[in-house]
Amino acid sequence: MTRLRALVALLVSASAVACGDPDTPDLGRLSVYAASSLTDAFGELEAMFETAHPGTDVSITYAGSQVLRLQIEQGAGADVFASANVEQMRALERADLVEESRVFAHNDLVIIVPEDNPARIESLEDLTHASRLVLGTANAPVGQYARQVLRQAGPTHGEGFEAMVLSRVVSEEPNSRLARAKVELGEADAAIVYRSDAGAADRVRVVPIPAEVNVVADYPIAMVSGTRAGETAQAWIEFVESPQGRSVLARHGFTAP
Amino acid sequence: MSWRAAVRLRIGSLELDAEVQGREGPVAVIGPNGSGKTTLLRTIAGAFRPDSGFIEIGGVPVFDASRGIDLPPERRGVGYVPQGYGLFPHLSVIDNVAFPLISKGASRAVRQEGSRRTMERTGCAHLTRRATHGLSGGEQQRVALARALAAEPGLLLLDEPLAALDAPARREVRTYLASHLARERLPALVVSHEARDVRALGAEVLVLERGRVVQSGTVDALAASPATDFVAAFFEA
Amino acid sequence: MRPPGTATMTRGGGAHRDGPGRALLMLAAPILLLLGVPLVALAVASSPSDLLAGIRSPVFAPALWLSVRTTVASVAVVLVGGTPLAWWLASGEGRAVRIAEALVDLPIVIPPAVVGIALLETYGRSGLFGAQLTALGIQVPFTTLAVVLAQVVVSTPFYVQAAAAAFRRVDRDLLLVARTLGQTRRGTFLRVALPIALPGLVGGAALAWARALGEFGATLLFAGNLPGTTQTMPLAIYAALESDVKVAVALSLVLAGASVLLLFALRMAPRAWSAFHGTTEEHA
Numbered sequence: 001m002t003r004l005r006a007l008v009a010l011l012v013s014a015s016a017v018a019c020g021d022p023d024t025p026d027l028g029r030l031s032v033y034a035a036s037s038l039t040d041a042f043g044e045l046e047a048m049f050e051t052a053h054p055g056t057d058v059s060i061t062y063a064g065s066q067v068l069r070l071q072i073e074q075g076a077g078a079d080v081f082a083s084a085n086v087e088q089m090r091a092l093e094r095a096d097l098v099e100e101s102r103v104f105a106h107n108d109l110v111i112i113v114p115e116d117n118p119a120r121i122e123s124l125e126d127l128t129h130a131s132r133l134v135l136g137t138a139n140a141p142v143g144q145y146a147r148q149v150l151r152q153a154g155p156t157h158g159e160g161f162e163a164m165v166l167s168r169v170v171s172e173e174p175n176s177r178l179a180r181a182k183v184e185l186g187e188a189d190a191a192i193v194y195r196s197d198a199g200a201a202d203r204v205r206v207v208p209i210p211a212e213v214n215v216v217a218d219y220p221i222a223m224v225s226g227t228r229a230g231e232t233a234q235a236w237i238e239f240v241e242s243p244q245g246r247s248v249l250a251r252h253g254f255t256a257p
Numbered sequence: 258m259s260w261r262a263a264v265r266l267r268i269g270s271l272e273l274d275a276e277v278q279g280r281e282g283p284v285a286v287i288g289p290n291g292s293g294k295t296t297l298l299r300t301i302a303g304a305f306r307p308d309s310g311f312i313e314i315g316g317v318p319v320f321d322a323s324r325g326i327d328l329p330p331e332r333r334g335v336g337y338v339p340q341g342y343g344l345f346p347h348l349s350v351i352d353n354v355a356f357p358l359i360s361k362g363a364s365r366a367v368r369q370e371g372s373r374r375t376m377e378r379t380g381c382a383h384l385t386r387r388a389t390h391g392l393s394g395g396e397q398q399r400v401a402l403a404r405a406l407a408a409e410p411g412l413l414l415l416d417e418p419l420a421a422l423d424a425p426a427r428r429e430v431r432t433y434l435a436s437h438l439a440r441e442r443l444p445a446l447v448v449s450h451e452a453r454d455v456r457a458l459g460a461e462v463l464v465l466e467r468g469r470v471v472q473s474g475t476v477d478a479l480a481a482s483p484a485t486d487f488v489a490a491f492f493e494a
Numbered sequence: 495m496r497p498p499g500t501a502t503m504t505r506g507g508g509a510h511r512d513g514p515g516r517a518l519l520m521l522a523a524p525i526l527l528l529l530g531v532p533l534v535a536l537a538v539a540s541s542p543s544d545l546l547a548g549i550r551s552p553v554f555a556p557a558l559w560l561s562v563r564t565t566v567a568s569v570a571v572v573l574v575g576g577t578p579l580a581w582w583l584a585s586g587e588g589r590a591v592r593i594a595e596a597l598v599d600l601p602i603v604i605p606p607a608v609v610g611i612a613l614l615e616t617y618g619r620s621g622l623f624g625a626q627l628t629a630l631g632i633q634v635p636f637t638t639l640a641v642v643l644a645q646v647v648v649s650t651p652f653y654v655q656a657a658a659a660a661f662r663r664v665d666r667d668l669l670l671v672a673r674t675l676g677q678t679r680r681g682t683f684l685r686v687a688l689p690i691a692l693p694g695l696v697g698g699a700a701l702a703w704a705r706a707l708g709e710f711g712a713t714l715l716f717a718g719n720l721p722g723t724t725q726t727m728p729l730a731i732y733a734a735l736e737s738d739v740k741v742a743v744a745l746s747l748v749l750a751g752a753s754v755l756l757l758f759a760l761r762m763a764p765r766a767w768s769a770f771h772g773t774t775e776e777h778a
Contacts, residue, residue, distance in 0.1 A: 066736040118619075132636060137719070139736035170636035171718025174736070182718075186620035187635050304670050330673035331681075337674040339667035347689040359685070360676030408675050 030232045031077055032060040033068040035084035035141065035219070036175040037107065037194045041252040042082070048248070049239055056232060064140040064175035072097055072224060079227040080236055082219060084176075084194075085141035089220040101222035104241050105254040107194045108214050109145055111207040112183050119189035124149075124209055125157060130189040133168040134182045142176040145215045146192040153213040180204070196253030219254070260412045260444050262301055264310040264320075271296060273307075273468040283438050283445040285455045288465035289487055294448045295340070297465065298414045301446070302337045303330030315411035331360065336405030337414045341421065342397045344389045350400050351376075351385045357408035372407065379403040379437060395426035399433065406441065413438075413445035419454050431457045452492050464488055536750055540743050548744020556722040557730035558748065564638060564726060565706040568645035572653045572702050577695070580657030581683060584664075595658075602651045609647055610715030617643070617716075640717035641724050645706035653695075653702035660694025661687060700760040704753055 034042050039062045046058045061068070061078070069088040072078055073095065081098055083089045084107070092098040113121045119130045127133060136143025150162040170188070173179040176197050182188040184202045194217065198206045221240060223233045239245050246256050261278035273293045277284065286294050299305060301312055303319070306327060312320040319333040320326060330337075337343075345353050355365075355372035363371065376382045381399040384392070392400065398418060405413060418434060419427050435457050438445055449455050455462060456476055464472040464485070472484035476492070483489035514522070540548065548554060583595055601609060615621045617634035627634060634640050664687050672682040688695075710728040717724040725733065727749050734742035 064736070070735055070739070132633075134718075137733055137736065139733070169720065171720050171724065172733075173719065174732070185614060185618060186624075187614065187618050299670065302670060302674055329678070330670065331676050331678055333674070335674050337671055339671065341665075341667065343665070343667045343671040345668060345672075345686060345690075347686075356672070356685075357675040360681065404675070410674075 028055050028057055030056060030058045030079050030229050030236055032058060032080045032082065032236065033072065033076070033078040033224075034060055034062055034082040035065045035068070036062045036177045037084055037142070037196050038062065038082055038219070039177065040200055041196070041249050041254060044248050044252075045240060045245060048244070049236060052239075053232075053235065058236070062177075064136070064142075066137075066139045066141070067174065078224050079229045079233045080221065081224055082221040082240075083141070084217060084219055085144065086218050086220050087144070088141065089222060093222070096225060098222040098224050101220035102237075102241070103218045103257045104221045104237075104245075105219040105249050106257055107196050107217040107219060107254055109142075109149055109192050109209055109217070110195045110198045111190050111192055111209060112180065112198050112201060112204040113190045113207060114183055114186045114188075115203040115205060116186075117205060118186075121190045121207055123207065124153060124213070126207075127165045127168065127190060128161070130168050132170045132187070132189040133165065134171050134173060134179045134188040134191040135169050136176060136179055136192075137172040137174055140173070140175055141217065142179065142192070142194060143172060145217055148215050149192065149209060149213055152215070156210075156213060194253070199253045218257075258315055258411065258442070258444055260314045262310070262312040264297075264300055264307040264312065266296070266300055266305055266307040268296060268305060271468050273297060273300070275465060275468065275470050277446070277463055277470070279444050279446065279461065281442040281444055283447050283458045283460040285458055285460040285462045286446060286448045286465055287450065287455065287462060287488075287491060291467075292465045293468040294465055295416055298337065298416050298446060298448060301333075301412070302335050302414055303328065303333050317411075334409075334411040335414055336408055336410035336412070338401045338405050338416065338418060340416045342401040344392075344397055344401055344404075346389055348389070350387045350389060350392070353389060353400060354404045354407055356404060375407040376400075376403050379406060380433065393426065394422045395430050398422070398430050402434070402437070406443075411444070413443050413447075415445060415447045417448050417450065419449070419451065427454075435459065533750060533754075536743070536747055540740065540747060544740045545744050545747065548741045549748070551734070551738070551741045551744075553721060553725070553730045553734060553741065554745060554748075557725055557727045557745070560638070560641070560722065560725065561707060561727040564641045564645060565703055567642050568649060568706045569653075569699060569703050571642070571646050572650050573699060576650055576654045576702075577657060577688075580654045581661055581687065583654070583658040584661035598651050598654045600651070601648050606648060606709065606711030607715055610644065610712035613640070613644060613647065613712065613716040635716060636718040636720065636724065638717075638723055641713055641726060644712040644716050645709050648709050648712060649702040649705040652705050653698040656698025656701060657691070657695050660691035660698070663694070664690050697760050700756050704756050707749070707753065707756075 032042065042060055046060055049058055050056055065083040065085060065088040068081065069083070069091055072081060072092060081089070081092065082104070086103070089098065089101045093101060111121065111124065111127070113119070119132075121127065121130055135146045138144065138147070147162070150165050153161050171182065173182065176193045179191040180193050180197050180201055183191045183204050190207070198204065221237055223230065223237065227233055250256065259278070259280045263276040264273065266273045271291065271293050273296055275293070275297055277297070286297065288294050296305070300307055307320065307322065309322045310320070311318060311322065314334055317334070318324070318326050319328040345356065348356065351369055351372050354375055355368035358368040358371050373382065373385055376385055379399060379402060381396065381403055384396055384400060389397070389400075419430055422430060431454055438458070447458060447460065460476070462474060462476055462479055463470055464479070464487070466485060466487060472479060472488055479488055480492035483492065579594070579598070583591055583598070614635060616623060617627065617640070618624055619628060634643070668686055668690070669682050672686045677685060708728055709726070710732070713724065713726060714729060719725050719729050719733065721730070727745060731742050731745045731749070734745055
């Protein structure tokens with residue numbers, strides 16, 4: 001009987017959550033949609049923010065920025081959006097779905113290879129003889145940035161460089177973390193991911209990309225239009241941009257704008 | 258054309274320990290529910306392996322525990338007609354009766370010809386073009402019997418051949434069965450629960466109770482001095 | 495005439511005194527709506543021109559062709575391996591059978607993503623067979639073979655369960671009769687058990703095919719996502735969502751349509767079979 005009572009209590013409280021009063025602003029909750037490359041950094045910021053603002057519950061959804069953009073377009077209940085590139089943010093700005101955005105961090109790309117480096121990748125050039133390269137999809141920011149790097153390497157690495165490397169791709173992952181996972185599992189010879197992801201990776205080695213061909217990824221953040229947690233959202237954005245926020249981001253491989 | 262079997266077998270809660278035999282013509286097996294009649298038939302057919310004993314059909318040992326002989330059902334030369342007749346629903350009547358000839362390697366045309374002849378011999382030729390699912394109980398019985406006979410078995414095993422029939426069909430099939438068994442001079446072991454059927458078959462009777470033979474003899478002998486209450490009640494009707 | 499003891503539930507027409515009353519049916523209605531409305535919404539979501547644009551998009555044809563190729567191969571593998579397995583499960587007894595039954599049921603309860611990870615840990619470079627496969631020059635992840643493997647794993651239970659149930663419904667007496675009429679065990683299986691169980695087997699195959707067609711999680715993790723090689727329809731839909739929602743809807747409509755057709759075939763098969771062969775077997 002106690003088990004039944006517990007299940008009923010769970011059911012009741014779950015439905016109470018689902019049927020919140022739509023007219024009262026919910027100051028205690030904040031829903032942040034963030035690019036998956038921000039997982040570790042924002043995770044830390046979440047804990048710090050909740051401590052500094054007792055009674056606030058921050059919930060963060062991580063995914064490829066293109067997926068999050070789509071969800072916001074479809075009316076998902078996000079209060080803040082932090083994207084890994086400006087393209088996804090601009091799409092939402094144009095549709096008046098977010099307020100004006102600001103770039104709060106930079107990231108750039110690196111190549112990661114498994115610990116034992118089976119394909120002997122030591123430089124960007126070596127990617128042409130990797131047999132199993134993993135990139136982000138053409139729509140994921142990390143995938144777009146990677147292709148940009150390959151294009152930008154044309155002058156220095158030869159005309160057909162981009163095409164040759166792309167022919168080595170065996171899988172396109174929807175976000176940088178999944179691409180990293182393939183390298184961690186030893187399945188991929190190499191992947192192009194964010195520097196911030198490489199730091200926390202398990203059993204991988206980093207191969208740097210020459211600065212002259214590398215991209216600077218701009219991470220914009222904005223409040224979602226029509227949010228009922230406006231005050232809290234503003235507080236979050238300010239916290240991310242504060243010196244405290246910056247130092248956390250820096251520790252996770254991001255650079256300040 | 259004689260046969261005999263002495264088998265011991267434990268299956269579920271039943272302990273079968275029976276010795277049976279016969280020559281040309283039918284032997285009837287009667288007994289209360291759960292006494293092992295169907296199990297006995299299935300064992301002789303080869304579905305179960307007895308723990309000990311032997312089975313001999315037409316002088317050929319098909320099972321002998323002491324000599325390590327255990328022929329599979331397809332090599333025992335028995336014809337088995339279960340309760341419900343066991344007609345193959347996916348085959349027409351003529352293909353059902355022709356089924357035994359498949360293992361003899363005959364072509365479809367030859368098989369169907371053989372099938373037609375068997376059905377004429379057994380008086381169900383009028384059913385050749387039918388499908389199995391429209392047949393009455395009596396018709397199914399005839400087809401099942403024709404099919405079993407087409408295999409030219411050394412021993413027929415019939416499980417309650419008249420059980421699912423209504424009274425008129427029953428009378429008709431009873432006569433049919435009795436006359437065919439007599440004419441074909443085939444040894445047969447027939448499970449029955451109706452005294453009239455047993456009398457019509459003119460059979461030697463075996464009484465099985467709780468897996469053991471408790472009495473055997475002619476119908477008159479059993480009716481005159483029944484060994485158990487069941488036998489007494491059986492022949493009272 | 496039916497064997498004694500079988501009940502018949504007549505379908506269609508007339509009030510059923512034993513069926514659900516109005517109150518109980520009210521509970522059923524929301525679920526029916528939940529199932530039906532989204533499909534209708536999907537159908538009306540695209541205009542014909544959107545649908546055409548979606549079909550013409552470069553991701554459509556390779557994904558469709560890949561899905562067709564791989565699912566045909568998977569279902570073939572499942573049929574060839576699963577039919578004898580189902581027959582064994584239906585006719586056998588003992589601990590080995592029970593263990594095999596549990597094993598076959600597993601992929602239904604294990605989340606597809608977990609299946610994907612498990613397959614990686616088995617056939618991946620650093621997996622259980624990694625060293626041996628590499629030595630033989632065989633690569634499994636990121637190949638079409640991996641897609642087929644993932645599909646086989648997740649769809650096998652659907653076929654084997656249905657097939658075993660169909661084989662169990664075959665009257666044991668018929669099998670014994672066939673043996674006494676001269677057939678070996680194999681002959682009995684091929685000539686009696688298989689034909690009688692066939693409608694159930696076909697139904698199971700359709701279910702397995704549908705499951706293989708819709709497989710996503712295990713494919714994404716184990717086989718990867720590369721147009722033309724491993725990007726099946728479900729993966730293509732997911733990718734299309736990120737670029738052009740209209741294409742995603744068109745792909746979804748095609749996949750939904752194919753599944754509905756499969757279901758239709760599944761429902762009609764037993765009836766068509768009965769009409770053709772004149773049997774009384776009814777398979778729900």
